[in-house]
Amino acid sequence: GQQLNQSPQSMFIQEGEDVSMNCTSSSIFNTWLWYKQDPGEGPVLLIALYKAGELTSNGRLTAQFGITRKDSFLNISASIPSDVGIYFCAGLYRSEGSYNTDKLIFGTGTRLQVFP
């Protein structure tokens, strides 16, 4: 199935460092979402972006919706051990017809490891 390109694939950083990851697509999306997934659990929604150019923060997390609507990035500042996990971007694909279909197209994930 279709997946978005997410980079880097993995990151190993020291506690306190800032982290940046991004997501690119060949298709335009009207909504970008960022999720975090812990092992054996479902993805947890972190940030939702609705407008091209939008910059949104949630605590130490900041995400931006690219101007071209084909990319997004997520920054984590001052990382802490509980930031460990896999981060997924997701674009909301909406097709319109007799009813509106919306489904998420996920990225390939960025695995974050934080060392004390």
Next chain:
Amino acid sequence: DTGVSQDPRHKITKRGQNVTFRCDPISEHNRLYWYRQTLGQGPEFLTYFQNEAQLEKSRLLSDRFSAERPKGSFSTLEIQRTEQGDSAMYLCASSSRESRGVYNEQFFGPGTRLTVL
């Protein structure tokens, strides 16, 4: 807890057996989605419901898979004659219509991990 719940959390079965998973969405969310996630990949869309109507099915959903949402509340996903390639995490998500009339934010359950031996 008012989040999305799924049952069971883990299922081990032998090839050829049938399995059924249940998802209870967030109360009053009228859209419910099923995704499948294999190791090292992001979730992939399988199907979704608006109330009790199943409105779209992915090509990933072979004829051995069937999903229902009989009363527009909980949903079940059944896999018949399981194959080893069906081993994956099956995730359920739900969403509600926002004030702008769009469904944007999908909230996921903890998933059901299926292992087919």
